[in-house]
Amino acid sequence: MFDSLANALPHFRNTNSGQFFLMAGPCVIEGEDMALRIAERVRQLTDKLQIPYIFKGSYRKANRSRLDSYTGIGDETALRILQKVGREIGVPTVTDIHESGEAALVAEYVDVLQIPAFLCRQTDLLLAAAKTGKVVNIKKGQFLSGEAMQFAVDKVRQSGNEHVILTDRGNSFGYADLVVDFRNLPVMQRFDVPVVMDVTHSLQQPNQASGVTGGQPALIETIAKAAIAVGADGLFIETHPTPATAKSDGANMLPLDQLEALLVKLTRVREAIR
Known part of the structure; x- marks a missing residue:
């Protein structure tokens, strides 16, 4: 839709565009075909x-509750899949990085470098992402x-x-739940950046005794x-053909076959408030 995502960012502000944009895809890259x-x-x-679209997929899951939790299919393999998605489907791509040493390498494969919420205060990580010249999507910490x-x-x-893009993904509420304070969206828009709501991660129920994060997907809409x-x-929505078999975060993902009906409703809401 745009030749350069960075140049397109001003059009992603709802003051300049009639439509929201969407970041969507699986939690983690499980394979090329999927x-x-x-x-x-x-x-x-x-x-x-x-709706402007950015494909989302983590090339590696570094923040896992248990040592035996799924982390990915291999860095280089997953990054090449992200690159192929961008080229063959013709959409920008986004993936998260966790250490400053990853930034330059990952920037060779994707259009947007995402900073996880837990790491949004890590100065070295932010500077490394910034220096690549790529779009940087910073998730707001659950504690901020x-x-x-x-x-x-x-x-x-x-x-x-x-x-720069900012993304809200809820705030910690007790030890094992999150709540969304929607005041944060207009507050962050004051910084003159596009602001995204991470719908599915804000419905997580972390820190479960089982070591597997729960969720409330019924509240995605x-x-x-x-x-x-x-x-x-914009909106950030993790989606999967069969969330129950997803390798990561299946408890709060939207089934792919439900996405169309949701997007239609959301475009109507957007039209109603314009």
């Missing part, structure tokens, strides 16, 4: 509804207010990179509608 299948289907839907994310944005911008009504510039 990644291409998901990306192609979401691209079909978003083209139909004129929207106001506090100004400093993360400043670190990237003061490194010479103006291409509720959170998504509320975010669009508040004026979110």
Whole structure:
């Protein structure tokens, strides 16, 4: 849809565009066929509804509860799949990095470097991502207010990179739950960056005694509608053909066959508030 995602970012602000944009895909890259299948289907839907689309997939899961939790199919293999998705499906791609040494390598394969919420204050990581010149999507820490994310944005911008997105994914509530404070969306928009609501991760129930994160996928539509009504510039939704068999975060992912109906409803909400 755009020749350069970085140049397109101003159009992703809802002050300049009639539609929200979507980051969507599986939690983790499980294989080439599945990644291409998901990306192609979401691209079909978003083209139909004129929604700008960025394919999401983690090339490696570094933040796991248990040592035996699934982490990925291998860094180079997964990164090459992300690159192939971008080229063959014709969409920008985003993946997360966890250490500053990953930034330059991963930037060779994807369009957006994502900073996980737990790491949003890590200065070296933010600077390394910024210096690649790629778009940097910073997830708001579960322990931070929207106001506090100004400093993360400043670190990237003061490194010479103006291409920043902020993503909310809820706030910690007790030991094993999250809540969404929708005030954070307009607060972070004051920093003149596109602001995204991570719908599925905000419905996680972390720190379960089993060591496997739970979730409330029945509330995906509720959170998504509320975010669009508040004026979110974009949505982040993890989706999978069969969440029950997903290698990671299946408990809070949206079944791929339910995405179209949800997006249709969300475009209607967006139209209603314009």
